[in-house]
Amino acid sequence: MVRTNFICFLMNSFTISFFIFIILGIKKVFGKHITSKWQNNTGFLFLIILAVPFVPSRIFDYRTLDNFTFNRINTKQVAEAGIAENAGNGALVHAADWIQDFGVSANHIMPGYLILVLIGLWIAGIFILTFFITAGGFRLGRIRKSVVLLEDNEIKGLFDECCNMLKIKKKPAAGISDFISVPVTTGVFRPYILLPSATLKQFSTKEIKYIFLHELNHYKSKDVLINWIMTGFQVVYWFNPLVWMIFKQMRTDREIACDASVLKLLDEEFFSDYGYTIINFITKLSDTSHIFMTASLGGTKKELRSRIKKIAVYTRETTRMKIKSFLIFTGLSFFLLSQISVVTQMAYTEKYNFQGKNVVYEDLGTYFKGYDGSFVLYNMKTDQYVIYNKDKSITSS
Template sequence: MYLPFSIHFLVCCFLLSFFIGGILLVKYLFKNQLSTTFQYYLDFILCFTLLVPFIPNTFFYWNIRTLLPFSFSDSTTYSEYGNYSKQTLSIINQRLLQDFSISTDKQLPDLLITSFEVIWLSGILLLVLIAIYYHKRFYQKQKYLKPVTDSALISLLTTCKQELGITSFIDLRLSSSIKSPILIGLLKPKIILPHSLTQSYSIQEVRYIFLHELQHYKHKDILINYIISALTIIYWFHPLILYALKEMKLDRELVCDSSVLNGLEEDQYTDYGYTLIHFADQAHSYPLAPRTNLSQGKELLKKRIIHITHYQSPSKKLKVKSYFIFGLVVLITLQTLPLIARPISNKVAFNFGSSNVKEEDLHAFFGDYIGTFVLYDLEEDTYSIYNKTHALERTSPNSTYKLYSALFALDANTITPEHSKRIWDGTMYPFETWNQDQTLISAMNYSVNWYFQDLDTTLGASKLATYLKKLHYGNEDLSGGMDTFWLNSSLKISPLEQVQLLTAFYKQDLAFNPKDILTLKQAIKISESSTYILSGKTGTGRVNDKDISGWFIGYIEKSGKAYIFATHIASKEYADGARAADIAISILKEKGLYEAS
């Protein structure tokens, strides 16, 4: 099911709230078992998760890729049939390919979606303008920076750099417009000192200042500031995320303080703390500023002073605990991120293992559609796949499910091959062919929803769940309701699963009466000639009167061989079963498996 990015983003934000809450809870519960450094490392995990809504969901299939015992090394490219036409459909049974479908209203109203997008993007634009204003205002003042000529300060900076193993050039400047030392410059770093510093502070206090700012440089904190600023702008509306980012700034300062304290004697800790206090009343900060200040306000200063007062170098035991807790959080994160990322496509992937897989480039057949084509050669036991990522994703089966709905009803004797008639209840539908009594053949030909809904209702949820479990049909989820679970709702299946299940159906490997399967094979037969037989079923997902998902599954028998296939396409509109069938048939023609009679 195709959904706007704004909805995916909101769903991801909702799920991220729980994950971020978990990270913050871990930091609180294990604050005495985690070193300051590893608490800061947890913030980086948090930052990475905030990128999830903007990362292609293919990135999160590492679990699938690591489980697959094959690689898609054999590649075939097709360049023709980029523009397909309805001529293909005119030569076969069009009734089976038209796939009559009724719209379901599953998405939020367009007005609400548009309103959120306007408000969200307006907030981003406003904050970007504010950031640009303060950046421009600050960097204009750099014109008036003066180089430091005091040889003692220059020598002290050089000594501090040597202590920390820093060899890069870092400029040292003076400014009359600041009252607290700062580090700026991602590519050309500068430490800017207030003019009053040399007169008001001792050489030892200046040393503490240099060590602090150089630790920021060593930890790449200017770059981290840019990342935090960008995330703050994007998630301006999310209070929990903003709080977490604020805590990350504090953790950054605590890590910096710890790094400085590690190089000092214990009797110097107090002096270092007093140096911070001296700048507390003078510190100021620009919003979203990509730079570091020695002190960032009294609230943060209080927490830093407490940290300095109780500081001890991490023991070996603490380091071991920190590694263990951090590693555990990383493992949980790796398992959780795919679950958070799935709303991006509104699909769920399944694991697939086969050693006989060939990747094909069939994009010319699909045009602007997101789609996949899976072909299984029964005799050779090989798969040919276009767009393997999409082939592994589960989505609503829509009318392709009707094949199995009928199979369940036949098995339960709800209907029989000879007596499959269901009486129309008089409800008026938008298709004239639906407004009459139906048999299995007519209902399959005209894809009559009410017929199969009636079969499922008669069968009952309990038996239906048993049948789905018996077939391992996709996610086996009936929670969407008896009439709608297969219509852009809870039940989902992937194209590869469709092919695997249809293969078992064709081979009569399913634990169902062979007579019932033969009845359904006749019901889905589309066309035949002296050289081939084509069978299949289409499906269309229509939401808010727009066709957003198109299926065509089936098999073709030719020269004593059978090929099972599934095609799925998705788009904001104009993606239906007929178009999916047209694409599939064009591909089969190109492969020499289908010939117009």
């Protein structure tokens, strides 16, 4: 069972890679027609796809979606074609189960020791990444111990003003630290917005205001929590480079969306000032921005270059642009939802849904003389199972 699930998990990963290309392709084609906010939101669809294989079917039965999705149409067409073509021998093609079937077949074809080696490598990769993340957590803990809460009344008043502009009632703590060189937002349960100690000396009040607005947008959007979720998925899917690639893109999209949220609050004459504030941090970057559990004003120079380009061409979102963005996002959501059963195979370890109301137990012992077997017949029209020997019917071979 474990080996079969692992093979299915690997197949799911390859299928997810296909969805990554779809998401990136749609963003490439429709990039100019989607606002920064909705481009950022497409990342949440990807997080859902990554989570699907790990949600047991007893919590949510994904097959209920088949009535509203393309998979229902595809399965029906293939089933009808299978019935017509194989009426003589009663064979039936089940398109929805192709990954599960392939996973089981691969489990039988691949040597058992090879599957165990792959499982061992996967677990080893998880332990190694967890070690580095834990080390980053300790480093972050040392940074937080060094924090000195804001004492300057003018800066504290500026922080409160920014919170009011963003309509934030539950304010995070704000402080400075000698151990960072870029502003960061950290903490899920005890959030902090931290500034490098040199910021108060090297930047004007107006620039500090822009920094507060940017980091408070991270706080308002729960980006630190999202970082934790992304990090968790990166640990599990560490062997898939496309997962790392799209997470990197998601972080860039998040920063661009955050920049756009700040620009919405400013008059156009201050757009360039905000851009120059970000540029001023380029030469002051450190690896602080690579601590997974934080959201930061910084990033790589390539990411900063992309953000500056977006700021330079930023215009106010029109109603038409918002509608187009929503429609494109909805279309992409529907497409991914329609194919969600393709990545639910690991969730269907308990593949059949025996609930009592849709099960009839028959005594067919006279047909199994001398054999210890079982019989299961599923009626698709009535959603009913006819079962002989329940214990054997739910035993994995």
